Amino acid sequence: MQKFVAALFALVLALGAVRPVTAYPPIARDQPDLAIDGTTRATVIEKMLAALERGYVFPEVATRLVADIRRRVHKQEYENIASARILAAVLTDNLQQLSRDRHLRVVYSHKPLSTLQQPAQAERFNSWRNHGFQKVERLAGNIGYLELHGFVTPAQAAETAAAAMRFVAYTDALIIDLRANGGGSPRMVALLSSYLLEGKPVHLNTIYARPNDSKSETWTSADLPSPRFLDKEVYLLTSRKTFSAAEEFAYNLKALGRVTIVGETTAGGAHPGSLERLDEHFGVFIPYARSVNPITGTNWEGTGVAPDIAVPAELALKTAHIAAMEKVLARSSDEFASDDLRKSIAAAQVELDELKKKLASVPSGRMQHSARIDAG
Structure with missing residues (x-):
């Protein structure tokens, strides 16, 4: 199901x-x-x-x-x-x-x-799925966590995005989980990226479209309804299933030096397109455009986005959580917060070690991927 x-x-x-x-x-x-x-x-x-x-x-x-x-x-x-x-x-x-x-x-x-x-049907279904925002919470050590399953167009999802970013505004680092994210709207990529970057608009991507021989640019937004998440670490979790617009989100932010990516190299699909119906039961998804990053001059087609910290997807959340808490601890001057962080790091390390043992015990050498396997 x-x-x-x-x-x-x-x-x-x-x-x-x-x-x-x-x-x-x-x-x-x-x-x-x-x-x-x-x-x-x-x-x-x-x-x-x-x-x-x-x-x-x-x-x-x-x-x-x-x-x-x-x-x-x-x-x-x-x-x-x-x-x-x-x-x-x-x-x-x-x-x-x-x-x-x-x-x-x-x-x-x-x-x-x-x-x-x-x-109308698409809008109802996207609402039922909470516009792709699967989970938002505060993890141990005051680390924000956002599990995102899709990039729904801002016309539908902007309010949900604002609520999620408002929830994590006072956490000391943020983890965005893209392991089960198959993509969606480039405009939503730009909107969510806006919360992680300074207020001055940033050029994220240029899309060349063959049908009308045109170029369009995506930029971050200057005005947002919720606080920006600035001057704090952001970690992105990826898997081999992370695809398309989710890859663009990771690629753009990595090129800007804004995030640390933890997990696996992504699937490698960078060509925007649309579904053309062939008859009532068949369609073909035609990529008619290509993405060009203004920093790299290229995109992630066929190569995917490589992680900064390469681990199996099942271990990505615990790995990122520990890394985030260690960063926060290194700059903490509050004795109570520091003590809590040290305890939380130790507990998370025990859980990570248990996950590694469980992973190693599977005959294939790998658990069947579940984006929530280490979400506890």
């Missing part, structure tokens, strides 16, 4: 945004399949190829992709596929093998896509 909800949330992020988002829309694996015939198969493939030629961010790559798929059609590689789910998976694999673009993907939905592309 949790996997289904997470997948549906990512789909709603992609379908419900007013502007294109950087998260591809995964579909729940346990949805019913659908039998397809040759006419449906041919229609889906032809419309997908037309969408690639019309909008994919790199025209030369689109040309190679179209040629490759047509070659496969000529060889009748898709001829015996009668399952909608399998067709989407095979086409996605073919596209990503050649393009190496994690956003480029064919999606199948048993529920008609037209019923999911209603802004």
Whole structure:
């Protein structure tokens, strides 16, 4: 059930945004399949190829992709596929093998896509998910903790973001958990980043869009309804599942030297795009733009964002919590607070050691990732 909800949330992020988002829309694996015939198969493939030629961010790559798929059609590689789910998976694999673009993907939905592309429905679902803000709390040692599962557009999520940042305003360091974050709105990336940077607007990203040969810039906001979190350490938790706009958030702030990233290298998807419906049950997510960071001159496509402190995702929270408390202790001049920090560090270290033993005891050498496994 949790996997289904997470997948549906990512789909709603992609379908419900007013502007294109950087998260591809995964579909729940346990949805019913659908039998397809040759006419449906041919229609889906032809419309997908037309969408690639019309909008994919790199025209030369689109040309190679179209040629490759047509070659496969000529060889009748898709001829015996009668399952909608399998067709989407095979086409996605073919596209990503050649393009190496994690956003480029064919999606199948048993529920008609037209019923999911209603802004009112997306807004209701985002509200039910608290606009991606899964958890906010004060950890031991007066460390703030924000668990964020998606970047919902500010039109819906700005008020929730302000409330969360107001809650952590008086903590001495902040941990933002992106381990289960699949992305969302670049505008929300800019808004949340604004709370972590000085008031003067900062240029975060430039997005080049192929369809209209245009460039748009994202900047931080000068005016915010809640206090900024300044002059205190910020830690970001990442995993191999951290994707798209969540990666942009980490990449931008790392380039600015504002955060310490703890966890795993992220998935590596930096090309914004949108879902184009092929029929009622098939769509293709076409990345038609690319991100260019003003500091690095490039982005995280294919490489991901590397952590400053590399640990398995399951150990990231305890590791960051200890690091944050040690930083706060080093500058503390309050005897009571210092004593509390030393006790909290010792307790957290015991818990971290137990987690390491548990992780090492798993035959595969790794627990199945859960973004909340070390949240205690």
